[in-house]
Amino acid sequence: MRGIDLQMAFSLNKQADMKTAMAAASIDRCLPYRAFVPSTQEFPDAISDAPWYGKGNSYASFWDPITKQVMLPSREFSLSNLSALFAPAMVMGKVEAATPGSGAGVYKHRFTFQDPLASPEPIYTAMIEKMGSIYQRLISGAVIEQFTLTGVRTDHVTIAWQGFARKMVTDATALPEIPDCSFFKTIKGTFNFGATGAAANVSAQLVSWNLTVNQNPSKWWMPGNAAGEENLLTKCKIGKQSAIGQIVILLEDANQKTLFENNSECELTILLVGDKIGATDTKYQVEINIPHLKIPSEAFGEEQEQVTYTIPFTENTILKDPDDDYLSIEVQCDENDAKLLVAA
Numbered sequence: 001m002r003g004i005d006l007q008m009a010f011s012l013n014k015q016a017d018m019k020t021a022m023a024a025a026s027i028d029r030c031l032p033y034r035a036f037v038p039s040t041q042e043f044p045d046a047i048s049d050a051p052w053y054g055k056g057n058s059y060a061s062f063w064d065p066i067t068k069q070v071m072l073p074s075r076e077f078s079l080s081n082l083s084a085l086f087a088p089a090m091v092m093g094k095v096e097a098a099t100p101g102s103g104a105g106v107y108k109h110r111f112t113f114q115d116p117l118a119s120p121e122p123i124y125t126a127m128i129e130k131m132g133s134i135y136q137r138l139i140s141g142a143v144i145e146q147f148t149l150t151g152v153r154t155d156h157v158t159i160a161w162q163g164f165a166r167k168m169v170t171d172a173t174a175l176p177e178i179p180d181c182s183f184f185k186t187i188k189g190t191f192n193f194g195a196t197g198a199a200a201n202v203s204a205q206l207v208s209w210n211l212t213v214n215q216n217p218s219k220w221w222m223p224g225n226a227a228g229e230e231n232l233l234t235k236c237k238i239g240k241q242s243a244i245g246q247i248v249i250l251l252e253d254a255n256q257k258t259l260f261e262n263n264s265e266c267e268l269t270i271l272l273v274g275d276k277i278g279a280t281d282t283k284y285q286v287e288i289n290i291p292h293l294k295i296p297s298e299a300f301g302e303e304q305e306q307v308t309y310t311i312p313f314t315e316n317t318i319l320k321d322p323d324d325d326y327l328s329i330e331v332q333c334d335e336n337d338a339k340l341l342v343a344a
Contacts, residue, residue: 005132006131009173009176010126011344015140018124018141019141033076034077039129068231078183079156079183081335082181086144087161089111091122092329094111099336122143123341125142127142136172140165144162146215151208151209156185157185164233182284184284186209186272189206189273192269193267193268202256206247215239219233222235242315243313244315245312247311266294267290269290271287284333286330287328290313291325292320293317296314
């Protein structure tokens with residue numbers, strides 16, 4: 001097998017629930033991967049008589065699986081106008097869609113965490129995996145647990161995600177074509193960091209950055225599944241919604257270190273810009289905003305004989321103000337909301 005033989009198609013739609021598989025026709029998006037490992041079947045809980053006493057031997061005579069799940073290992077893409085939609089939508093769960101007045105066919109989608117009190121289960125989706133002529137599988141009841149955005153000066157921004165799913169069956173659906181994409185580079189980004197409401201532009205100091213967003217879902221196997229599906233996942237519940245990450249800058253401004261020393265509340269905004277959208281003068285854009293955070297520790301390093309300063313943030317130091325979102329990701333693109341988190 002070669003890397004060229006590994007493919008996966010996905011959808012911007014969602015499943016109505018975990019058990020009801022999405023129609024294969026709705027799985028109509030496909031992108032090239034930077035890193036892709038096929039899904040695997042696991043049996044997390046099983047009973048065996050190997051450790052039992054009184055058998056006269058130490059061998060197992062049966063192995064009885066109790067639970068069954070599909071694991072979705074980490075998949076990594078260059079961040080594009082399409083990959084910027086999928087994982088944030090599936091992990092964060094809440095989207096506000098709008099059509100800005102900056103050109104026909106231009107849309108903005110703003111993702112924030114859904115309220116687990118109102119919607120306790122995560123977004124469920126489906127995908128098709130293909131490994132050359134060896135096999136093709138339809139995976140349904142999939143949950144994307146987390147995604148990570150990573151940026152360095154010398155590469156595209158990347159997005160990686162991972163998760164798990166309820167079911168995997170043989171499939172023969174033709175996979176969609178890979179579309180043209182606009183990729184985002186850190187070098188074209190704008191990074192504002194500093195005191196809340198007055199963050200300073202640190203773009204010219206930026207060395208690297210990363211952000212991991214997690215919904216920490218819990219899995220439930222419950223009695224009552226249909227015949228033949230007794231040991232499949234029944235449902236999931238959203239856990240602690242959180243984010244962690246860091247930015248690394250050249251230490252050229254004493255004010256950045258002072259923010260840590262004074263225990264100041266900070267704000268971080270990352271604006272990534274791509275190509276023009278169609279014939280408009282509007283560009284593809286991803287804007288990430290963390291309005292309230294504090295720096296829990298400081299660390300120094302070296303980059304080409306220049307001193308670097310690492311500014312980390314954790315789930316405990318990203319703060320939630322009653323009037324502000326904990327975290328928001330806004331994507332400006334040419335994809336409308338006809339399918340975005342719409343049940344299919």
